[in-house]
Amino acid sequence: MDPLSEVLSQMRPGSPLARLAADQGNWCVQFPAHGYIKCYAVLSGECWIAVEGGAPVALTAGDCVLLPGGRAFRLGSDLTLPAVEVETYLQQKEAQGALNTETPEASPDEVTFIGGAFTLPGPQAALLLGALPPLIHLKRATGQETLRWYLERMEQELREERPGARLVAEHLAQLFLIQALRVYLDLTGTDQVGWLFALTDPELSGTIGAMHADPAFPWTVQCLAGRAGLSRSTFAARFKAAVGMAPIEYLTKWRMLLAAERLTGGRETVSSIALSLGYESEAAFSTAFKRVMGGPPRRYGRQRHRGADAAAD
Template sequence: MDTLSDVLSLLKLQSYVSGGFDAAGDWAVRFGPFDGIKFHAVLRGRCWLSVDGEPEPLEVTEGECFLLARGKSFCIASNLAAEPVAFGTLVPQIRDGRIVTHKGGGEFLSVGGYFTLADGQADLLLNVLPAVIHIREEPGPSTLRWCIERMREELREPQPGGGIVAQQLATLVLVQALRLQFAGGRNEAVGWLYALADKRMRAVINAMHETPGAKWTLQTLAEQAAMSRTSFALRFKELVGLSPMDYLTRWRMNLAAARLTHSRDSIAEIGLALGYDSEKSFSAAFKRIMKCAPRQYGRRQTNGG
């Protein structure tokens, strides 16, 4: 698998589509804090998005989406001057899979949902994302446009298996959003996601993910990038924000944390599979990154935190 697929698999990404929101006239709806990632796709009309702590509202029009990655309360509205109502008060007004409000709907239609991520490791993705991701129309053939159109059809004419279809479409929207993030010219952004836009760094990160237990050195990683060791180390740190060996160690520890939680492998077996010659050296690295010993981590997850 490639790096992005690896990370999403490790985080046990699950998508949930909560249904449509249909409105007309002047309206505003406020949503509270949340875990994971929220998304909305505008199927018809337009709305304003205001996120707590963000300086400017954002206009989102038909065929566009937005994703929220920091758990902040937010409001969507047809008119910024409208008095918002809490989303929870609208839930009883469900009709044909949509929450219909304000003059019976018809002018605005969106579909919303959220993505959950594995506890304890969600920051691997959330920390590299901005609070708000606005996904606009792409030039030429558009994956986003196709996904939104399919969502519209699923709402218009529900079919057997529609829940699974909606989840898969939502996952496609998220992946496309992440692709656009690292390919969209955010030159100031730092993190593994944005480093994937550089072909040489992508080759190195993919190699680390494919064989995390290999006896990697700075020299062998530089060879993957076809660069000198010094140039590679500087470029990797500039794009990722960590040295190559620090990134490798952190990725190994994320894998170790998942295995401690979801497998019956011993600490020694996990350490050996991830390139450590002894349980002692693996445990020391794990404690440095995860802030507790492997045995304590596994016990903590088993006991629910």
């Protein structure tokens, strides 16, 4: 299995949502900052989208857009109009009976689209989302038809609520993400900086996969360079240029992301996590964790555990 597949196979999109919607005339909707990966496919017509701090992007029939950064955004026919908060907009549409309509009446200025949203937990997600821009615009081209099909199937599964619908929707969400990343990588090429793009380099991807597979191993730059078939200096320079950080810095970040996930569960001690990730002492691990995550591991674990309990309530 290639390293990108290995990382993506560990991600399990959760809480999938999908909705088919239509609107016409002049409209503008404000969406707040969110904890989801959101995606839209325009089925017909035209509209605009803009993430907070970004320029407006025109969407036409066949286009797909991915919003992995969690920023607030606006969607509408004219983004200069006063924006209606999304909750108010949905209430208005439900009252009009125009939401989740399978065969809406057509009009010249109508736009129909399907939108999806899902969570992406785990340390792999933190690396992936950090490597992506806040908005990915996939113009109509090869591969977009597949993306739209995944969203349409998600909407159908969640709407019909047949046995196993939730599981099918979660798998479709994962397939959508993989296909979107494929199209994105094809469009952007391999000269970008970041973890995701480094995985397309056959010599670097093997070393990243090795660190992910055995984070507790006492990796050195020399050892990793040998796996890549490169000299130590060439590997170190190439890795930093591609990933944006030095090899051991990346390894430390990966270890801390793994530790953060385990601390959130609240079932393991800091000492046991430290040993399992290759640290000889809890003190050394705590120092590294504080440097990467911004606070000591025990405090991090308590805060995240309380947050999870509050969310469950």
